[in-house]
Amino acid sequence: MLDDRKAAVLRAVVREYIETAQPVGSAHVARTTDLGVSPATVRNEMAALEREGYLAQPHTSAGRVPTDLGYRFFVDQLTGPGALPAVQRQQVRDFFAHAHGELEQMLHDTSSLLSGLTSYAALVLAPPHERATVRSVQVVGLTDRAAMVVIVLSNGAIEKAMLELDADVGDERLAAASTHLSAHLGGTSLQDGARVPATGDQRLDGLVDVVLKSMGDPADREHDHVFVGGASRMAAAFDAVDTVRQVLAILEQQYVVVSLLREVIDHDGDQGIAVSIGAEHGLQPLAECSIVVAPYEIEGEPVGTVGVLGPTRMNYPQAMAAVAVVSERLGRTLSA
Amino acid sequence: MLDDRKAAVLRAVVREYIETAQPVGSAHVARTTDLGVSPATVRNEMAALEREGYLAQPHTSAGRVPTDLGYRFFVDQLTGPGALPAVQRQQVRDFFAHAHGELEQMLHDTSSLLSGLTSYAALVLAPPHERATVRSVQVVGLTDRAAMVVIVLSNGAIEKAMLELDADVGDERLAAASTHLSAHLGGTSLQDGARVPATGDQRLDGLVDVVLKSMGDPADREHDHVFVGGASRMAAAFDAVDTVRQVLAILEQQYVVVSLLREVIDHDGDQGIAVSIGAEHGLQPLAECSIVVAPYEIEGEPVGTVGVLGPTRMNYPQAMAAVAVVSERLGRTLSA
DNA sequence: CTCTAGCAATCGATGATACCGAGTGCTAGA
DNA sequence: TCTAGCACTCGGTATCATCGATTGCTAGAG
Structure with missing residues (x-):
């Protein structure tokens, strides 16, 4: 689909944009990759990537920004869900070591945990009764x-x-x-x-x-309960106050959140971690958001899901790592 | 404390500012009040009100804006909680007529109702078990x-x-x-x-x-459960995205919300409806918010509270009316 | 003594202008 | 095929003037 160099350029753009939220230019890419090519060459590749729909330009004479398709490529070419920093891994372990009894309380706390790990909003779908x-x-x-x-x-x-x-x-x-x-x-x-x-x-x-x-x-x-943690963090993710309002309004409708989670996880077959980027799901108010979800299993049976909701330019590897660890750990704890 | 004319001017400023969110000038006040005085006179009064701490000027050559003290005066001189439009009164009646059984569900729905009535965030504190x-x-x-x-x-x-x-x-x-x-x-x-x-x-x-x-x-x-409805509406109330984030972060901490509600209602003696304006309560992140709460009673005993949280420049009469009606109605329904 | 009319002064908002710089696309040449 | 060079684009920022809303003050009227 994309030759190696284009892929490398795209990766670099996505990574940089995720970090800085600023359009990234050819010079930056040429500097941060080890391709040993000049900015001019990168420019050509970027122009091609734009034609093919992976990148977009906010305006002439600005750098490039990934499109949903660009993020999609980036996510698909990831080999696995990245590794969580040791501190965080320990934090998760501690949490589940001390997690005691009550199911609902625990799921609620899990959503806070996951939100804290990722600094996005976290969604935890309770096992159907x-x-x-x-x-x-x-x-x-x-x-x-x-x-x-x-x-x-x-x-x-x-x-x-x-x-x-x-x-x-x-x-x-x-x-x-x-x-x-x-x-x-x-x-x-x-x-x-x-x-x-x-x-x-x-x-x-x-x-x-x-x-x-x-x-x-x-x-x-309908009592498919969903726990939403850290919704306030969505306010940090956008600077348009109206976007924030729309996203929060969605999160307040449990029913919508539940079916959204279902849709994302079903759509993705059983790949383990499922990712929905930008407008891939249908909800217009969440067009600037991405979702990373994974099922958790009790006794080997998938029973619920955990996930995070963040801006399209979220840190996918990190979010996927956090979701993976938490879902695995949550399942294990509930199976005990 | 304030002579009649000063009070009238202050009232006019508060009312206008609540409606438009724009600093209000002397000409506006002179026009909208029936005092039959010239803008110049109003200006003198406004200058006096500013000296006494009821009004503030964002900058020279802008109109005046009420201070917390100004709102406080405005609220205190209200004779009662204003009347709700007939449509809304009917809406509340319908809601409680069809409210069925389950306590938690009902309190949750009540918070949505109240939020819808006021377009602020609504808080409903469950009766202590x-x-x-x-x-x-x-x-x-x-x-x-x-x-x-x-x-x-x-x-x-x-x-x-x-x-x-x-x-x-x-x-x-x-x-x-x-x-x-x-x-x-x-x-x-x-x-x-x-x-x-x-x-x-x-x-x-x-x-x-x-x-x-x-x-x-x-x-x-600690299971003093509180239901927060319509938190997303806080995003419409402020245009600084960071303020929104702080307020939402507070609302996510049930414990804080509960003690806040308690504090406000205790502080106010048993006046029925209690109002906390701006920085009157201690929470710094909520310095730009006001709270209107009322207890609701089961069998004549106050057992919980309902309230709304909005920007300092909230529509107090309307909010107070909504809170009053809902608390009264909720108590009655629960007493049945 | 109070109110008002008039007037100069203040200051944010708006808009025009120029400039800078980041970044691009293209072309010619290695 | 890649790169160096270069003209060009265009948003962002700073500067400046203008406009308008509003004020504070003062002098005079009631």
């Missing part, structure tokens, strides 16, 4: 007409749903329903809408039905 | 060595804590502990570290102790 098996079902009465179903899952997550009751149901009956449901749902996964055999007691069976229905409610299934 | 009474306690085993304590409270909130066990404890024993704890803690509030009588079974009593200790863990008590 469907994957875990039920450990306990309990129906707790709150008021005469309202009860709450609390389901504890094997991974420490909790599903809950409100229940509106037609009539006052005694505590004993709720307790009976709890026992009955626990007995028959325990060990199953939430997604297969398991059948629960009738007890014979009509009132009880009715109650059980209501509970099951509320559990199957797709509104609750 | 200590206030609610325990409805059910359950200890659920997750792995051999880990269990989870799930406490359902009367207000529909859920407290959970991880438990690390020294040895494998049988399911029956966990169940026994659950029943025992439910029986003795049910109806009590979490904050009084209630004593639970011994059962005689040593292993069981040991387990109960562990659970109680984990519940008393102050790390969990």
Whole structure:
């Protein structure tokens, strides 16, 4: 596709631009590469690269800037996700060594960690609750007409749903329903809408039905929780305050973020780390952003994703390294 | 303190500046007030107001801008929290009419609502769990060595804590502990570290102790959850991208936000709506922000707060109106 | 004593102008 | 095929004048 020298020039431009955020000129490239060619030669290559869509010029007589395509080439030709500085690697190890119990808290903290490592915004998608098996079902009465179903899952997550009751149901009956449901749902996964055999007691069976229905409610299934950490760092990445606003507005919509993460990771086959650059995904407000995501696995099964969102001119090797380490480590910790 | 005319001039300046964000000149004030005086007179008054600290001049030959003190006067002389447009009032009514069950979801949505009403960031502080009474306690085993304590409270909130066990404890024993704890803690509030009588079974009593200790863990008590909605709108309020970053960074620290809300509402006695303007609170990064908060009450008892965070030149009457209506309505809904 | 009209002075914003320098494209020659 | 040289482009910066909004002050009217 690109001959060696063009590739080297492109690499140099991308690297320099990532670091300085300034258009980079031919002289700079000639100096920083070991190609032993003059700026004039570099100029010719750069002009060619521009024709082919890898570079762009903000205006005549300015240096070149990578296009999305340019970044794409740069990312694709990376052999692996670079290495994290030892300090950071240690930081990650420490974090997960001390990570204790509670799933949601841990995922939340993980997003802060990742954001701190990269200085971009971090996204952590929680494992879908469907994957875990039920450990306990309990129906707790709150008021005469309202009860709450609390389901504890094997991974420490909790599903809950409100229940509106037609009539006052005694505590004993709720307790009976709890026992009955626990007995028959325990060990199953939430997604297969398991059948629960009738007890014979009509009132009880009715109650059980209501509970099951509320559990199957797709509104609750949407509970694909995503943790966004370090969103404020996006403000440092752009200088147009309006861009910042748009990006933050997107990050506030959990649903959008979730499907974005899904899309990016699906689109990329199962390459491990997936990268979406600039306008490659559909979201117009994020056209100036790139996303680096990786799935994390529990017991060998991919269950969630971690990723970072930064400006298109993000430090890809570093971001990929951080995402790789964190996803690997997170999976390992959750598998234990 | 200020004679009538000075007050009128100050009011006019504040109102105009809130609307236009431009320094306002004497001619403007003379035109928009019905004082029937000339710009020259207004100028004298404005000069006086500046000497007294209510106004400031960005530079000679620009109009005046209110100082924090100026806003403070403006807010203090407001008779009440202004009226919300009918459309918005209806919007709030609709929202709470359709608000269903789940506490956390509802508080989250409330923050979005309030942010939408004011176009500032909204803060909703959840009722401290200590206030609610325990409805059910359950200890659920997750792995051999880990269990989870799930406490359902009367207000529909859920407290959970991880438990690390020294040895494998049988399911029956966990169940026994659950029943025992439910029986003795049910109806009590979490904050009084209630004593639970011994059962005689040593292993069981040991387990109960562990659970109680984990519940008393102050790390969990910190669970004063705060919901921040519409943080992205802060990006529209400032044009210095760095200010935006600082403000957002603060909003990401739940702990800081919680104590800030507390401080503001405590400082103000029990006036209902409390307002903190500019640097009145201590947080330097929020020096260009104001906060409007109001407590909301369940069964007549103040349990949480709702508020908005906006630029110092926020629309106070409108913000106060929105906060007042939402807090009132939220309390009413939760009391039902 | 208060208010106002008039007026000079102030100072940011805007726009024109010139200049510099970084960087390019092209061409001729090695 | 590469490079040196060179004219050219064009954004950024500095300078300068101008414009306009607004002020502070003073003198005079009510």
